[in-house]
Amino acid sequence: MPHTLIPTATSKTSETREAHGAPGSRWNSVRAVLDAIPDPAWITTRNGRLRLANRAAAECYGYQEEEWRNLNIASLIGCEQEDFSAVARILAEEGYYYFEAEHRCRDGRTFPGEARLTLAIVQRATVCIVIAHDNTLLHDAESAFRKSRERFKKVFEYAATGMNILLPEGYFLQSNQAFCDFVGYSSEELRGMTVADLTHPDDLDKTARIMNEIRDGKHRHINIEKRFLNKQGDVVWGAVSATWIYNAQGRPDYGIALVQDITDYKKNREALEHERWFLQTVVDGVVDPLIVVDLDYRILMMNRAAGKAGQGTPRDGELCYRYFHRQEAPCCDDYHPCPLAEVKRTGNPVTVVHYQAAGDGSQRIFEVQASPYRNRDGELCGIIESSRDITYLFEAEEQLREKETRLNYLVQHDTLTSLPNRDHFYTRLRKTMQTAGKTGNRAAVLLLDLDRFKNINESLGHDLGDRVLCRVADRLRRCLRDSDLVARSGGDEFVIILEEIQDVAHIDIVARKIHKALSPLLEIDSYQLCVTGSLGISVYPEDGADAEDLMRAADTALFRAKENGRNTYQFYTPDMNARSCELLLLESSLRRGIEQQELVLHYQPQIDLFTGHVRGMEALVRWNHPQRGMIPPGDFIPLAEETGLIVPMGEWVLREACRQNRRWQTLGFSPVRITVNISARQFLKGDLVQMVADVLEETALDPGFLELEITESMVMDDVETAIFIMAQLAALGVHLAIDDFGTGYSSLAHLKRFPLTTLKIDRAFVKDLTVNGEDEAIVRAIVALAHSLDLQVIAEGIETEEQYLFLKERGCEQGQGFLFSKPLPADKIRTFLRPLMVY
Numbered sequence: 001m002p003h004t005l006i007p008t009a010t011s012k013t014s015e016t017r018e019a020h021g022a023p024g025s026r027w028n029s030v031r032a033v034l035d036a037i038p039d040p041a042w043i044t045t046r047n048g049r050l051r052l053a054n055r056a057a058a059e060c061y062g063y064q065e066e067e068w069r070n071l072n073i074a075s076l077i078g079c080e081q082e083d084f085s086a087v088a089r090i091l092a093e094e095g096y097y098y099f100e101a102e103h104r105c106r107d108g109r110t111f112p113g114e115a116r117l118t119l120a121i122v123q124r125a126t127v128c129i130v131i132a133h134d135n136t137l138l139h140d141a142e143s144a145f146r147k148s149r150e151r152f153k154k155v156f157e158y159a160a161t162g163m164n165i166l167l168p169e170g171y172f173l174q175s176n177q178a179f180c181d182f183v184g185y186s187s188e189e190l191r192g193m194t195v196a197d198l199t200h201p202d203d204l205d206k207t208a209r210i211m212n213e214i215r216d217g218k219h220r221h222i223n224i225e226k227r228f229l230n231k232q233g234d235v236v237w238g239a240v241s242a243t244w245i246y247n248a249q250g251r252p253d254y255g256i257a258l259v260q261d262i263t264d265y266k267k268n269r270e271a272l273e274h275e276r277w278f279l280q281t282v283v284d285g286v287v288d289p290l291i292v293v294d295l296d297y298r299i300l301m302m303n304r305a306a307g308k309a310g311q312g313t314p315r316d317g318e319l320c321y322r323y324f325h326r327q328e329a330p331c332c333d334d335y336h337p338c339p340l341a342e343v344k345r346t347g348n349p350v351t352v353v354h355y356q357a358a359g360d361g362s363q364r365i366f367e368v369q370a371s372p373y374r375n376r377d378g379e380l381c382g383i384i385e386s387s388r389d390i391t392y393l394f395e396a397e398e399q400l401r402e403k404e405t406r407l408n409y410l411v412q413h414d415t416l417t418s419l420p421n422r423d424h425f426y427t428r429l430r431k432t433m434q435t436a437g438k439t440g441n442r443a444a445v446l447l448l449d450l451d452r453f454k455n456i457n458e459s460l461g462h463d464l465g466d467r468v469l470c471r472v473a474d475r476l477r478r479c480l481r482d483s484d485l486v487a488r489s490g491g492d493e494f495v496i497i498l499e500e501i502q503d504v505a506h507i508d509i510v511a512r513k514i515h516k517a518l519s520p521l522l523e524i525d526s527y528q529l530c531v532t533g534s535l536g537i538s539v540y541p542e543d544g545a546d547a548e549d550l551m552r553a554a555d556t557a558l559f560r561a562k563e564n565g566r567n568t569y570q571f572y573t574p575d576m577n578a579r580s581c582e583l584l585l586l587e588s589s590l591r592r593g594i595e596q597q598e599l600v601l602h603y604q605p606q607i608d609l610f611t612g613h614v615r616g617m618e619a620l621v622r623w624n625h626p627q628r629g630m631i632p633p634g635d636f637i638p639l640a641e642e643t644g645l646i647v648p649m650g651e652w653v654l655r656e657a658c659r660q661n662r663r664w665q666t667l668g669f670s671p672v673r674i675t676v677n678i679s680a681r682q683f684l685k686g687d688l689v690q691m692v693a694d695v696l697e698e699t700a701l702d703p704g705f706l707e708l709e710i711t712e713s714m715v716m717d718d719v720e721t722a723i724f725i726m727a728q729l730a731a732l733g734v735h736l737a738i739d740d741f742g743t744g745y746s747s748l749a750h751l752k753r754f755p756l757t758t759l760k761i762d763r764a765f766v767k768d769l770t771v772n773g774e775d776e777a778i779v780r781a782i783v784a785l786a787h788s789l790d791l792q793v794i795a796e797g798i799e800t801e802e803q804y805l806f807l808k809e810r811g812c813e814q815g816q817g818f819l820f821s822k823p824l825p826a827d828k829i830r831t832f833l834r835p836l837m838v839y
């Protein structure tokens with residue numbers, strides 16, 4: 001680029017002189033200097049007319065060399081001509097002027113520029129040196145800076161987050177509106193305050209420590225959540241994020257602290273935490289383990305009990321099967337059905353049972369209940385699962401089952417013999433009959449009653465009686481097949497069911513087998529006992545359509561078997577039924593008769609055959625039946641014996657007879673002995689002696705005026721027991737007579753041991769006494785025997801004079817019979833008590 005030299009014009013004015021003072025050769029050195037200046041530079045006259053321009057000016061403003069000379073500097077540097085006059089004046093006074101304006105180029109382009117104008121004397125001429133500078137870059141930078149500042153200011157000012165500039169000592173240098181709003185102080189007020197002034201007392205220590213550490217250069221950045229106290233004294237929470245700017249010495253210069261108002265967030269979080277705490281407390285309060293599991297088996301929540309049941313502290317996202325069962329896969333077998341899978345399958349709450357081995361090796365059983373856990377849209381997200389150890393329930397159930405089984409056994413079995421009991425028997429009998437009904441086969445019921453078992457019980461004691469029953473039960477069990485049922489139906493009664501009988505002869509065989517099994521002597525303690533039994537047999541379907549009918553038939557047959565002389569068996573036949581009915585009716589009516597006091601006593605005098613005096617009265621019971629009239633004892637005594645009614649009835653007879661005798665005595669009649677019949681059942685009943693003693697005491701009758709009649713067979717059945725009882729009765733002072741003597745088989749040896757006073761000759765011998773030589777011989781023998789044993793003899797059934805005389809002649813001291821009197825009611829028999837009759 002060639003040097004630009006402005007051609008000068010010669011002028012006579014001072015200015016022209018000055019300008020003229022810059023001829024080409026003289027100015028060459030000046031021009032060289034100007035060109036060395038990187039900025040545009042000119043030499044002008046004091047009025048601004050251009051004389052010399054450097055290369056930079058030509059490049060910057062775009063003028064050609066010849067164009068400069070017509071230009072005034074004012075038009076280039078943005079200074080109007082008139083203004084430049086003012087500039088020229090200042091220049092003249094000051095010698096220097098600085099000027100910034102819009103510079104204009106030849107092509108009309110403008111740019112911000114500056115111009116430094118300096119008056120100088122060059123080549124003895126006063127000139128103005130103008131150096132311009134393009135400030136475009138500076139202007140741009142300044143403008144950018146200004147804008148950025150502006151923006152920052154706005155950001156600072158309008159930011160929703162609180163912003164502060166802090167000094168390391170904690171003073172607020174500058175705070176934005178958001179922070180002012182947060183703490184309630186104006187930025188002016190804050191300027192004199194420190195961080196500590198705004199900090200909640202509980203957070204003061206922590207804040208002070210952090211500020212110290214910042215000052216010590218330990219933290220450039222901090223992020224904390226803390227409580228502030230606002231101007232109103234309320235607690236507000238702020239999340240503080242501060243960055244510290246360090247100075248050249250490496251010390252914190254100032255800090256920029258952003259404070260986010262998290263009061264609401266904190267409150268929400270606190271509420272949420274409280275809610276969570278509440279929820280956790282509630283679930284922890286559940287004693288059973290409770291967990292929430294998502295669809296991937298991850299545990300979302302659990303209570304304390306579940307924590308105890310699992311393996312230590314669960315990790316985040318812990319899998320339920322791993323935590324609770326130490327498995328690597330979800331539960332799936334019958335011992336561990338998967339509740340989640342079940343809920344997924346059914347979509348409903350489910351209950352499954354888990355079997356688990358406990359630490360001690362025992363097996364525990366858990367009931368697991370799982371409900372679907374759904375989101376707000378109702379989609380399944382997992383399950384809520386609770387489990388309960390129900391081992392104890394199973395154990396209790398097991399125990400209950402065992403108890404029930406035991407109870408069922410007890411309910412169905414006889415405690416003494418362990419044989420099935422009556423209820424069990426009936427249940428089985430009904431089943432048997434049903435089966436027999438279907439198959440067309442027969443079934444049989446065998447009712448076994450032990451003969452005279454009562455004697456054993458009452459004479460040898462109940463303990464021994466029980467042992468006999470057990471041994472009999474054993475024998476029966478052993479002699480019967482497993483398919484047959486043998487039960488104890490009560491007392492000394494056993495009952496046997498035979499099933500599926502194709503041939504009735506088979507029943508016969510079994511009945512014999514039973515008798516055979518019972519026949520060997522039973523050895524118990526020192527006793528050898530002969531136990532026999534009578535069997536009544538009924539057959540299905542012939543003898544009864546239902547169990548009760550069949551039993552009734554067997555019972556009837558048993559009765560007949562006993563009547564037939566015991567130790568035998570009897571099949572039921574239909575004709576037995578009529579008699580059974582009759583007996584049944586009689587029994588209930590007799591029972592009622594005893595209650596209604598329909599029994600009466602008649603008395604028959606017993607006469608001293610030698611003196612004719614009444615020596616005694618025999619009390620004979622009658623039943624004054626409201627419809628049937630006076631019923632003789634022969635028609636109801638056997639039934640009373642069989643049903644046991646004889647016991648209360650006999651007691652009544654004894655009491656009434658004693659009372660009557662005592663009444664006669666108190667009425668002044670000469671005392672006589674009263675004879676009362678004692679039945680076999682009464683005799684063997686354990687309390688006979690006590691009962692007699694009580695009645696005597698009650699009626700105040702002297703025992704010497706009471707005679708008890710027992711039959712020959714009663715004492716001969718069990719001699720030892722009889723002697724024992726008789727001895728006790730005799731000890732009371734009561735007389736004892738053997739009734740119907742001669743009909744049984746009394747041995748002399750036994751008779752000698754009985755504490756008797758009287759033998760009574762049976763009516764049957766008296767009847768034909770005078771015509772039958774055999775009877776005569778018997779009577780004679782009885783009288784002789786009695787006398788040899790020092791016993792009195794009385795003959796009954798004396799109807800004729802011949803009989804009376806005959807007996808008297810044969811030495812029989814006493815007698816009774818129709819010849820003297822029939823049995824009469826008490827009021828009528830009194831006549832016998834007055835004058836003594838002599839024949």
Ligand SMILES: Nc1nc2c(ncn2[C@@H]2O[C@@H]3COP(=O)(O)O[C@H]4[C@@H](O)[C@H](n5cnc6c(=O)[nH]c(N)nc65)O[C@@H]4COP(=O)(O)O[C@H]3[C@H]2O)c(=O)[nH]1
Pocket residue numbers: 604619620621632633634637650653676677678679709739740763796797798799816817818819823
């Ligand atoms: N043909 C005839 N009979 C005569 C004559 N003299 C008396 N008799 C009857 O002979 C029976 C005598 O009583 P028993 O041999 O002890 O025989 C009694 C006795 O074994 C029993 N009995 C009566 N009352 C009672 C009682 O209170 N308790 C008990 N256990 N048995 C009684 O009933 C049986 C029958 O009693 P009864 O019918 O009262 O019959 C009485 C009586 O009426 C006579 O000259 N000719």
